[in-house]
Amino acid sequence: MSNWKLSMLAEPVVPSWTSEHDCDTNGAEFQRAILRGFADLKDYPIFSNKHEGFTFEKTFTFKEHGEFFRGALTMASIRYAGDFYELLKRYGTIKVTITKLAKEKE
Numbered sequence: 001m002s003n004w005k006l007s008m009l010a011e012p013v014v015p016s017w018t019s020e021h022d023c024d025t026n027g028a029e030f031q032r033a034i035l036r037g038f039a040d041l042k043d044y045p046i047f048s049n050k051h052e053g054f055t056f057e058k059t060f061t062f063k064e065h066g067e068f069f070r071g072a073l074t075m076a077s078i079r080y081a082g083d084f085y086e087l088l089k090r091y092g093t094i095k096v097t098i099t100k101l102a103k104e105k106e
Contacts, residue, residue, distance in 0.1 A: 017087065022095075023051065023100065029078045033096050034058075034090060037068060056098040062088045 021027030035041065039056045060069075067081050069088060072081035 014091070017083070028040070030072075030080045030084065033072055033081070034096060035079050035098060051100070051102070053082045053101045054099070057095065059093060060088060061093050063092075 019028075021031070023093070035056060037056055039057075043052070066085070066088060069081060069085040072078045073085060084094075
């Protein structure tokens, strides 16, 4: 005889946080900090005379990476680090995807 059960997992759905900036200008400091700290790229991907597209994905946890982002708060040139740190602290885990691609100018 089987014992039937209902199992539920309720995961919060929160709005995604997006940011897009040109590579060769200021504005992408936070993306640059993440890539320099965690991406395994042979060339520096932001300021370059030879651009190539890529996609970087990483799941950050507050327990493992919180100190990195808290340290980023002390660097005045890194925008949005405080907002990201607070989100990571609140939710515990955040998956980040950074894509570098060429877009035609309008």
